[in-house]
Each structure stands twice: as C-alpha cells, then as structure tokens.
Amino acid sequence: MVATLVKLRFLVLRNSLKRSVWQLVAVIIGAVYGLGILGVAVAGLVALGFAPTELATTVVVLAGSAVVLGWIVVPLVAFGVEQTLDPARLVVFPLPMSKLLVGLTAAGVLGVPGIVTSIAALATIATWIRSPFAAVAAAVCAVLAVLTCVVGSRTVAALSTSLQSRRRFRELAGILVFIPLILLGPIIVGLSRGIALSADALPGIARALSWSPLGAPWAVPADIAIGDFGAAGLKFLIALATLALLVVIWRWSLGVALVSPVSSGGKRVARGKTGLFGVLPATPAGAIAARALTYWRRDPRYARQLIVVPLIPVLLWFYSNNMGSLALLNAAGPIIAFLLALGLYTDISYDGTAFATHIADGVRGRDDRIGRVAALAIIAVPLVILITVGSVAVSGSWSLLPMLFGLCAAALLGGFGVVSVSSSQLIVPVPAAGDNPFKSAPGAGFTTALSAFATWGVLLLLMIPASVLAVLSLVFSSVLLGWLTLVVGIVLGTVFFVIGVRIGGAQLDQRAPDLLVRLRAQRSAA
Amino acid sequence: MSDHSAPVPAAAPPAMSAPTAVPGPAAASGPASAGPPALQLTGLTKRFGEKVAVDDLSLTVPVGSFYGLVGPNGAGKTTTLSMATGLLRPDAGQSLVHGVDMWRDPITAKSLVGNLSDGVKLFDRLTGEQLVTYNGLLFGLDRAEVAERVGDLLKLLDLEQAAGTLVVDYSAGMTKKIALACALVHAPRLLVLDEPFESVDPVSAANIRDILTGYVQNGGTVIVSSHVMDLVQRMCDHVAVVAHGRVLVAGTVDEVRGSSTLEDRFVELVGGRTHAEGPEWLRRS
Incomplete structure (x- = not known):
C-alpha cells in the first residue's frame, strides 16, 4: 500500500x-x-x-x-x-x-x-x-x-x-x-x-x-x-x-x-440589492461596467492587478532612497497608469465561457468595450491622480505636475484603446475563476508573456509623442512644455481610445462566436 | 450509420407539415402559423477537424410548438442549437428565427431568442438577482421593467430565498433555474433550452414544465434538447431524433413514436442497444 x-x-x-x-x-x-x-x-x-x-x-x-x-x-x-x-x-x-x-x-x-x-x-x-x-x-x-x-x-x-x-x-x-x-x-x-550589524547576537x-x-x-x-x-x-x-x-x-x-469537502463561503446579501447595477446607467454598456466592477471586487484575478498600486511607490521610494534623490518617485503615477490600463489586455479570457452570455444576448461590440473600459477607468483614474499628486507632494516638485498628468493621460487613454483591441483578439490561458490567481494555467507562460509584451510595446509606441515632450520639458526645465505634454496626452490619448473602441467593437461584432470556440477549447484543455 | 439514416428523413419531414389535431397548445396558437416558422434551420453543417459534428441538418420548428430534440450523446444536439442561436458559426447553412437570419442580422434575431446553453459558464460571481438583472439590461430593458421582471422570475422559479447568494454557490439545479430566468427575462418569442432538466430536482422540473407549457399556450415556441425520452414524450408536441449530426426523423410526437413508446422508437432508430449482462464477477454481488 x-x-x-x-x-x-x-x-x-x-x-x-x-x-x-x-x-x-x-x-x-x-x-x-x-x-x-x-x-x-x-x-x-x-x-x-x-x-x-x-x-x-x-x-x-x-x-x-x-x-x-x-x-x-x-x-x-x-x-x-x-x-x-x-x-x-x-x-x-x-x-x-x-x-x-x-x-x-x-x-x-x-x-x-x-x-x-x-x-x-x-x-x-x-x-x-x-x-x-x-x-x-x-x-x-x-x-x-x-x-x-x-x-x-x-x-x-x-x-x-x-x-x-x-x-x-x-x-x-x-x-x-x-x-x-x-x-x-x-x-x-x-x-x-x-544581520551584519548583529552577527554577535x-x-x-x-x-x-x-x-x-x-x-x-x-x-x-x-x-x-x-x-x-x-x-x-x-x-x-x-x-x-x-x-x-x-x-x-x-x-x-x-x-x-x-x-468536510471544499464548501462555499456562503456570503449572501438581501433580496433586492443589486449593488452597482442600481447605480450605473441602465444601458448595456452601464450593465457591463457594473458587472466588471463587481468582479474587480469579488474575483481575485482582477484584484490582483491592484497590487501594483501600493508596491510601485514603495519600490520606487526604496530605490530612490538608495540613490539619494526622490526624483524617481515621480514616475510612480505614469507607471501605475501604464500597468493598470493594460491590466485588461485579455479581459475576455477572464470571462471564460461566460462570455457566451454577451453573444447570446446580442450585445454590440462597442457597448462591450465601453463597459469594460469604464469599469477600469472608475478604478484607475482616481488612483492614478491620487498617486501622482501624492508623489509630487512627497518629492516637492509641483512644477512637474502637468507633465506627469500628461503622461498618465497618455498611458491611461492610450492603454484603454490598446486593450479594447487586444482583448477582442487575444485568448490566452488564464487561471479559472476561483483558482489561485497566481497559478499559471496549463499552456500559459510563453504565449501569455509574448502577447502581454506585444500590448506593452504598442502602448509604448502610442505614448511616444507625450513621452518626447515630457523628456524635453525635463531637459529644458520648461513648464510650458509640461503643459503641452498634458494637452497632447489628453488629445492624442482620446483619439487612440476612440479608435481602439471602434476597431475592437467591430472585431467583436464579427468574431465573437469564434472567440467563444477558443474559450471552450481552452476550458476543455485545462 | 448512413445506410439506414438516409431514407428516413426523406419520408418523415413531409408528414409533419400537416399536424393532426392531437397537440392542443400548437393548435391553440393557430393564427401565428401564417407567418414564417419560429425557427428554420437549413443545411446546417459544422466540422471539427476530421469529425463532422452536424451534417447538412435541416429542421423546421413551427410557431407555438413545444419541440423536443433528442439524440444519443455526441449526436450534435448542442452544436446544432449553438449554431441556431448565434453562439457557433456554421460552416454552411442558415438559421432563421421568425424569418430573421441569425448570422446576417444577429442583434434582431437574438432579441427574439431566449437561450439556455449547456456547457458554458455564467457570470457566477454575481448574485442570482444581479445575474438576471444583468441579462435584462444587456437586452436593453429599462431599470424599472427589469426589476419587476426579475422579481416575477425569481418567484416563479422559487429562487427568492437564494436571490442574494452568489451563483457560484448555487447547486447544479439552482444554476439551471437561474439560467432559465436569464433566458426568459426579455420575453423572447422562441426559447432554446439545451438540457434544461439536467440535475434539476423533480419538483422544480415539474414547475419548469408548467412554466414552459404556459409559455407555449400563450403563443411562444420552445425547443428543448434532452435525452430523457419519457420527459419529451410527456411534455413536447413535436420531436426530432438526431444522430450523427443528422435528423433521423421529425414530426409530432405521435407520428414519430407510432404505436410504441418514444424510447423504444428512439432505440430502434439510433441502435446501439446491447444486451450483455456484464462480466460474471459483477453479477455475483
């Protein structure tokens, strides 16, 4: 035996x-x-x-x-x-x-x-x-x-x-x-x-x-x-x-x-409490945003992405402390904006076959895109603003604020556009809901990393105009260039965002059933 | 298999175009029969690699009928229904819902269909009430309308106690019921239900049957896939037997079963029944 x-x-x-x-x-x-x-x-x-x-x-x-x-x-x-x-x-x-x-x-x-x-x-x-x-x-x-x-x-x-x-x-x-x-x-x-100090102990x-x-x-x-x-x-x-x-x-x-087998937490709320569904607009896009936000709270695979919010400033603070200057800390806002915006790059993979609900209910691709991005924006925008202002306050460099906001806008808005397209294309293996969020799904790893880096690359390209202006404003210590960064970040970012939602929505309208086939295949492989 | 399946569909479909007076609900919704059928599938075909899952399948579901789709495991029932409801792109063929092409004008067609599919998950981190509300809002209903309908559906399906519980914590039967509520919330004209009675307790199943029968009596159309013959025989007025991705026979239940039971007729059509008693050591206990 x-x-x-x-x-x-x-x-x-x-x-x-x-x-x-x-x-x-x-x-x-x-x-x-x-x-x-x-x-x-x-x-x-x-x-x-x-x-x-x-x-x-x-x-x-x-x-x-x-x-x-x-x-x-x-x-x-x-x-x-x-x-x-x-x-x-x-x-x-x-x-x-x-x-x-x-x-x-x-x-x-x-x-x-x-x-x-x-x-x-x-x-x-x-x-x-x-x-x-x-x-x-x-x-x-x-x-x-x-x-x-x-x-x-x-x-x-x-x-x-x-x-x-x-x-x-x-x-x-x-x-x-x-x-x-x-x-x-x-x-x-x-x-x-x-330990070096207390070797005697x-x-x-x-x-x-x-x-x-x-x-x-x-x-x-x-x-x-x-x-x-x-x-x-x-x-x-x-x-x-x-x-x-x-x-x-x-x-x-x-x-x-x-x-005593694995059982449920048994959490329940009172009848008639539909949470965010009663708060956000009663449209398909609003409902999708409410659903996505509910998932940000209840599904650890989403919440996991918020880890970067406290970690990035801590890490940057640590390293800039070692360097003896707090300048590095100012990058916290844009970096978090970048990472949070791309968090949704394969959102439909996280839905799994539940995505069939959207197909069966005849949801327009555009509504799907807008709803998901809106949920992300509701979380990311206040966080990014808070972190950016906070980092500037700590490092005492208020003059950089417009430039930093410009970079954040470019990263967030551009990122929303990029993920609107990427998540209508990419199906990568992800842990199922309820699994350990850090468990890598079978077959993940290489493909996931590759597609993630591809979206990073695209967003970096889209951020070039704002980034160039930001660097110039730093080099010449120019407040004007900083404000210009803000304008360019917002305007170009909005353009990229609208284009991304258009392309992603159209793709979803055309190819949603094909995505479902891949989602099903993935589930049976897992 | 094709050797004996070929002649049967040729003979069967014409017979169903003139239903006898037997099915009450279908006859009650008489006036609707003038328009296009509730669902018309023409030449649906789907291949998965080498395997032909659905092979040039055609089926007409009249308005106001309670249609049963039966077949052995792997017959292509789920694949057929997925293609009919816009979840799976057919390699060839057409699906018309009340005359609207599912693949040309999916948004209009889908608004006519309530769909309960087998083998897909729900957004199960929502509470039951949230999930049905979500579906209602996705169909574009306004908030007050959704709230009223969700309340009615939860009551109808005896889910009021569980309204505030996450769907992931539901039992299998409760999950089926909440999925049915999601399919009903936008008051569709055609209900496509894939295995709706699987793991549902007998009382709930009887309740669901009553709801569906009432729905049909009011002019709605229901298609149910199942491999419980007894249930189909009692509940449905029409039935199609599917095997190897083809319709072997279709028509009213009485036409299809003839003088025997539906189950015997099914076994006769599909074959594969064995009469072995199992190995000797298994019979000793």
Whole structure:
C-alpha cells in the first residue's frame, strides 16, 4: 500500500513532465539548482567538521531551523502546488488512516525536496564525526528532523485545507502572500544589513532556537559533542515530542478534512440589492461596467492587478532612497497608469465561457468595450491622480505636475484603446475563476508573456509623442512644455481610445462566436 | 450509420407539415402559423477537424410548438442549437428565427431568442438577482421593467430565498433555474433550452414544465434538447431524433413514436442497444 502510494507519486510526476517539454526543462533547471545548493550545503557541513564546535553549533542550528520553518510555511504560501497526492482524492479508497499517514510521509520524503533535505541532514554526521557519539546522534536526529519537516508540512497543509474550504479566505490569501514576495528584494537588503550589524547576537539566537521544536533535533549532537548529555537528552525529548504531536494533529485534521469537502463561503446579501447595477446607467454598456466592477471586487484575478498600486511607490521610494534623490518617485503615477490600463489586455479570457452570455444576448461590440473600459477607468483614474499628486507632494516638485498628468493621460487613454483591441483578439490561458490567481494555467507562460509584451510595446509606441515632450520639458526645465505634454496626452490619448473602441467593437461584432470556440477549447484543455 | 439514416428523413419531414389535431397548445396558437416558422434551420453543417459534428441538418420548428430534440450523446444536439442561436458559426447553412437570419442580422434575431446553453459558464460571481438583472439590461430593458421582471422570475422559479447568494454557490439545479430566468427575462418569442432538466430536482422540473407549457399556450415556441425520452414524450408536441449530426426523423410526437413508446422508437432508430449482462464477477454481488 505504502509502496503503491510512492509509486503513484512518481508516476504522476513522470506523466506531468511528459505533457510539456518546457515543464521538463523547468524541472531540470530546478534540479540542477537544487543539486548546486545541496553540493554547497554538504561541502559546508563537512567543512564545519574542522571548525570550532561553537561555530558549527550556531550554523547547523540556525540553518536547520530555517529548513524546518521553510517546510512548514511553504504549503501555506503555495496553495495547490503539491497536489500529487492530495488526500482528498484518496478518500474514495478503503485505506486505513495509519497506512495513509505512512504512505504520505514516505512519498513526501522521497520527493525532490525531501531527498535534498535528507541528504543535507545526513551530512551533519560529517560535521560531528570528531565525536563518535555525536555522529551517531546526528544520524538519528537527521531522520527525526526530516520526518518533522515532512510531517509538519503535511499537517499545515491539512489544517489549511479546512481554512481553504472557505472560498473567500482562499482567494484573499493567495494575493496577500504575493506582497512580501515582491518586496523580497528590499526585505533581503534590510535583513542582511540587520544581520551584519548583529552577527554577535547569532550564537544567542541559535541557543534559544535549540530549545525550540525547530532547532532541537539539530542541537542534540552539538550538546553531545561538548559533553552536555543532560541538555542533549532534553532536546531529544523535545524533538521527539514535536514529531509525535505533529502526527497526532495531522491525523486529526486529515480525518476532519476528508469528511468536510471544499464548501462555499456562503456570503449572501438581501433580496433586492443589486449593488452597482442600481447605480450605473441602465444601458448595456452601464450593465457591463457594473458587472466588471463587481468582479474587480469579488474575483481575485482582477484584484490582483491592484497590487501594483501600493508596491510601485514603495519600490520606487526604496530605490530612490538608495540613490539619494526622490526624483524617481515621480514616475510612480505614469507607471501605475501604464500597468493598470493594460491590466485588461485579455479581459475576455477572464470571462471564460461566460462570455457566451454577451453573444447570446446580442450585445454590440462597442457597448462591450465601453463597459469594460469604464469599469477600469472608475478604478484607475482616481488612483492614478491620487498617486501622482501624492508623489509630487512627497518629492516637492509641483512644477512637474502637468507633465506627469500628461503622461498618465497618455498611458491611461492610450492603454484603454490598446486593450479594447487586444482583448477582442487575444485568448490566452488564464487561471479559472476561483483558482489561485497566481497559478499559471496549463499552456500559459510563453504565449501569455509574448502577447502581454506585444500590448506593452504598442502602448509604448502610442505614448511616444507625450513621452518626447515630457523628456524635453525635463531637459529644458520648461513648464510650458509640461503643459503641452498634458494637452497632447489628453488629445492624442482620446483619439487612440476612440479608435481602439471602434476597431475592437467591430472585431467583436464579427468574431465573437469564434472567440467563444477558443474559450471552450481552452476550458476543455485545462 | 448512413445506410439506414438516409431514407428516413426523406419520408418523415413531409408528414409533419400537416399536424393532426392531437397537440392542443400548437393548435391553440393557430393564427401565428401564417407567418414564417419560429425557427428554420437549413443545411446546417459544422466540422471539427476530421469529425463532422452536424451534417447538412435541416429542421423546421413551427410557431407555438413545444419541440423536443433528442439524440444519443455526441449526436450534435448542442452544436446544432449553438449554431441556431448565434453562439457557433456554421460552416454552411442558415438559421432563421421568425424569418430573421441569425448570422446576417444577429442583434434582431437574438432579441427574439431566449437561450439556455449547456456547457458554458455564467457570470457566477454575481448574485442570482444581479445575474438576471444583468441579462435584462444587456437586452436593453429599462431599470424599472427589469426589476419587476426579475422579481416575477425569481418567484416563479422559487429562487427568492437564494436571490442574494452568489451563483457560484448555487447547486447544479439552482444554476439551471437561474439560467432559465436569464433566458426568459426579455420575453423572447422562441426559447432554446439545451438540457434544461439536467440535475434539476423533480419538483422544480415539474414547475419548469408548467412554466414552459404556459409559455407555449400563450403563443411562444420552445425547443428543448434532452435525452430523457419519457420527459419529451410527456411534455413536447413535436420531436426530432438526431444522430450523427443528422435528423433521423421529425414530426409530432405521435407520428414519430407510432404505436410504441418514444424510447423504444428512439432505440430502434439510433441502435446501439446491447444486451450483455456484464462480466460474471459483477453479477455475483
């Protein structure tokens, strides 16, 4: 039974690799990367065998704790990444719980991350080889640590399943988790500065961690090596108790998760409340705008695009701080305008086959275009104005305001025109509504990136007149040229917008059923 | 398959042009029969690569009829209805809705049709009430009119309790019902319903049947695709049997079934019934 589960795991991995060459390439690159890290880690651990015990203890405990923490945090971050042996799919088979637990653990240990962790953990034997007792303890504790990693990650996954079964949480968490990822660069810089300052504190941190469930298994051989058998025994007990406790929790939460399937959030409003449909004009275009705005709020795939709004200013502020001038911050408004305007470049792909409603109801292409852009404008225009004014206020360069508004107008209006055309043409694979918005749909990646860059390129071309004027106004510090940028941005942008809606609307009138065919094909492929 | 399907349609269509006095609702809407048929499909053809999904299919649906479209899985029912309602471009052929060409003048034609299609999603992040309102507004109705009709439809389909719930949280049967409400909101003259009774509970199905029957009695026309023969026999006055993208036989239900039941006649026409009892180990339990 256990062997069957492990075999199944490798079979699924092999088949998913067979499906796509690019996925195989990605896995090979990942494996090379993993092997590289493993090689460095093993070499380091062996080398530590020749270092002072104090240093070896600090490094092993800190690194080991980080590894355990990583294992436990990853399933929280990456919903739906490791679904190879999703317990929910095994529920139909008559498996006793204990066998299921052993099988899932074995499959976890034998996965790529599990193997890498195991080898690195066993390499600590080399670190403590000078003291035979410690080396033996290291072997035992390595097994204990790896099991803690695997079981811990499974426990967290099983626990989060019950949280994930609330749709609202699942959708939100997927987005919130992304913010620290984008800010990773600044965070790492900040952390490394902090660590450089507090290198003296590290042994203390390691000592504290060694008494915690994260560090205990790694600290046992270290204590034995310096002859502190009492501490070693206690820490071994801590490690053992941690593992036992995790198994108990896992067993319990798996039992719960298996009988309570993913269910709805159950959000409901009172009868007669049609929200934005009662506010926006009662025309087809108005209804489409109301629908799109409702989706901006309820569908995380749209809300995700708003992440750039807080992030761009933060990133720009960070980098301009490093450069010692706040000038860079002024670019926040135009950049956000650019990114937000292009957010809809493949809007119909997000509709999926629900787009059939528009076709069946005989919606004119023009109304469809205007409605979608109006929803975007209602969100983007106030945000862009706010950010632009705010950035100018912070950097104290009010004279640049007309020029910046000109660039924003060129980006927003031109972008509206570009997406009106592009989204009537492009159908790219996107995650379905309700999936993790960052999960890439099968077949996505290359085509998506290509078409996204194409729309970026077109919009950049359309922005050339305004951009040239903006640069000139900066070079000559000319307020007049700044105002000219504003006029050109608005006038040319409006022209591009009208043309875009015309072309996109006409295309939609002609080709909407053909788009639906592609949407259907995509759904069956997914 | 073509060997036995060829002669049948040649014989069947003429028979249906003179319906007998049996179907009550169709006869009740007598005056409308003077104009063009509610739906006329002529020579519809669709290929998906090598596979011919719909093969030169012609069908006439008289005004005021309750028309059943039956056929085995993969017969081309959904493809046919998609082409008839403007969701799928035919390779050849024509679809006329009350004389309006669906592919020449789609906006006028679509305003005459209420469509419930199988296998497409709804905008399911809206509440049920919002979704029906959305459809009403897309058809160009004004706000007060939409609000009144949405209220009526929710009541009619017993969805008032669920009006404020997101459609994504609906059960399969409730989703069908809200889709039906969306198809009805603009008071179409022709209803095209693809598998409307799939996963609908018996009480709701009976209610929907009553609504549709009433709609037909008031002069509307309904086409329903289904593979539940019993339902079609009880509910519809006309029926067409489709297989391999062709109409095998079409006419009033009584003409098509003759002296046997519709189900027996269907099996006889379509074939493929096997009488194996399954492997021995499966019969032991």
